[in-house]
Amino acid sequence: MxxxxxxxxxxxxxxxxxxxxxxxxxxxxxxxxxxxxxxxxxxxxxxxxxxxxxxxxxxxxxxxxxxxxxxxxxxxxxxxxxxxxxxxxxxxxxxxxxxxxxxxxxxxxxxxxxxxxxxxxxxxTGKHFYQLKRETLYFPDLPEAFDGFTITQFSDVHSGSFTDAKGVQKGLDLVKDQKSDLLLFTGDLVNNMASEMDPWIPRFATLHAPYGNYSVLGNHDYGDYARWESSAAKAANLERLKAIHEEIGFKLLLNEAVTIRKQDQSISLVGVENWGKGGFHKYGDLEKATANVPDNAFKILMSHDPSHWDEVTLGHNQHIHLTLAGHTHGMQFGIEMFGFKWSPIKYFYKQWAGLYQQGSKYLYVNRGFGFHGLRGRIGIWPEITVLTLKRGAAAVQAA
Incomplete structure (x- = not known):
């Protein structure tokens, strides 16, 4: 590095x-x-x-x-x-x-x-120049009741960086306008402190999806990058953040899975805590999260750091059909035009933005809703993702 x-x-x-x-x-x-x-x-x-x-x-x-x-x-x-x-x-x-x-x-x-x-x-202006990204994914074993099922994903809010309420609302309105079946948030609600989210709770609490709102934690959510007066204060901060997920209407998945039912069929939604390669903590436990999930279930995994896909998910004993991640922000800097994309982050993360495929397994890396460090975005704009699940032979190639 x-x-x-x-x-x-x-x-x-x-x-x-x-x-x-x-x-x-x-x-x-x-x-x-x-x-x-x-x-x-x-x-x-x-x-x-x-x-x-x-x-x-x-x-x-x-x-x-x-x-x-x-x-x-x-x-x-x-x-x-x-x-x-x-x-x-x-x-x-x-x-x-x-x-x-x-x-x-x-x-x-x-x-x-x-x-x-x-x-x-x-x-x-770029920090709130939200872009809508759409992908249609095909799976031969998708339950028929979920043919056409839509998922809106957003990630990396980093509420501690926000100063423009109108700009943030612009992104939230874009999320709501999609009217997707399922709403998923893939981590980093704050920079460090749970209190960073306090001014924004009423706005985020307006987000709803008919089949539920679900979330996972990102590396920043644990408070690992802040100085605390005691380990008890750090633990209390994390507990408060977990409560905030509930207050804004999101079910936080902590190395666990839930069943999403439609008609008489179902899919499994799995959420792990943050797991990252290198110096990042490995709180995530995919084995624990899938312990009660049937082998033949259709599975969607939320895992904040995309490195988890290569290092753990692809080799897991259960087939994970689709993994949703964030974390990289696309480094908030790069070039994307006419199908070409580049950012310095590609030299640190093999999968850093957009859709990736290996065999019949997919990974989608969201470019992030907010910003951190760099007080803006240049070329890699904030993203709202809409994924449509379809039953059929795979027709999407890796990005």
């Missing part, structure tokens, strides 16, 4: 140096050149300050958020637009490296301006 971070940092540095060549091609003004590097030094100084403050036992969250925004607004436009200069260098290589073309440098600055506006949109 450290090597990947170093690679990303190296790309930013190379992009910065390349972009500077466009600046020097278009102007020889020493004040502008100095200003260019002063901005870089300011950001480097900010990073050093954060490291110093954190070593002293403090977490300057506002400074971190501001610095992250500055990094994105400054370095991302430079990195993306520098591709034009790199392409020019390919041609200059065969022409004896003549002086840079003024038009290419102008185009580089223009592209940087466009990318800057996209990043600015993401930091201001």
């Amino acid at each position: 450290a090597q990947r971070f170093i690679l990303i940092l190296l790309l930013l540095v190379v992009g910065d140096l390349y972009f500077y060549q466009a600046v020097t091609t278009l102007t020889q003004n020493p004040l502008l050149h100095t200003a260019y590097w002063l901005v870089d030094l300011g950001i480097i100084g900010g990073i050093a300050s954060i490291l110093f403050i954190r070593r002293a036992g403090h977490t300057p969250q506002r400074l971190i958020n501001g610095l992250m925004a500055a990094l994105l607004l400054i370095f991302i436009p430079r990195l993306f637009s520098s591709v034009l200069l790199m392409a020019e260098d390919v041609t200059r290589l065969f022409r004896g490296f003549p002086a840079r073309n003024l038009y290419v440098s102008e185009a580089t600055l223009a592209l940087a301006g466009v990318v800057f506006l996209v990043v600015l949109f993401g930091l201001t």
Whole structure:
């Protein structure tokens, strides 16, 4: 993981140096050149300050958020637009490296301006730019009564990050407008504290589905990333959060399964606590959750972290037809257009956004309803997912 971070940092540095060549091609003004590097030094100084403050036992969250925004607004436009200069260098290589073309440098600055506006949109409006994603999944053993059954999934609310009530309501209204049969939430209701959810309880309590609302816990819900005065205080916080799930009308599944009945047929909905690879806690227990589930039951699993699918679910002794996850947020940064998708998170998670398939087993990774860390979303927009279950031969390919 450290090597990947170093690679990303190296790309930013190379992009910065390349972009500077466009600046020097278009102007020889020493004040502008100095200003260019002063901005870089300011950001480097900010990073050093954060490291110093954190070593002293403090977490300057506002400074971190501001610095992250500055990094994105400054370095991302430079990195993306520098591709034009790199392409020019390919041609200059065969022409004896003549002086840079003024038009290419102008185009580089223009592209940087466009990318800057996209990043600015993401930091201001993108956090509530909700997108509806629809998938139809086919299963030969789906009970006939559930043919056409619809599920709305949302994930990663992170209510402690919210400041815009109208923006949040926009997303909740989109959830309600789907009028799905079943409503599922796949974890991370808060950042750390159960109290973060208090102002939002009345709004989330308006969500209803005819076959029920169900939820699981995410890694942030346990309070593992906050300092507590005692283990009892941390435990009390978790108990309060569990009560909040009930107050907003969601049945929290803690390594257990419930039966969803329609007419005289049924499917099993399984929910595990958070289980993640690497340094994440492994509270989830799929064996316990499926202990009373018949082997031949049609099963839908809610598991917050998608790494659980590869590491545990696929090899489980019971066939899990569909797994729903979240957690990655798509890193809240990337590109999705015309069927292409990319985000730096793909170098850390094999399955990070959208639909995946292995044989007759599916995984859907929701991009998240809220945001955390980065105070916005750039290219990877907040998502509401609607899945339609159909009886028949599989017709959907892996994303």
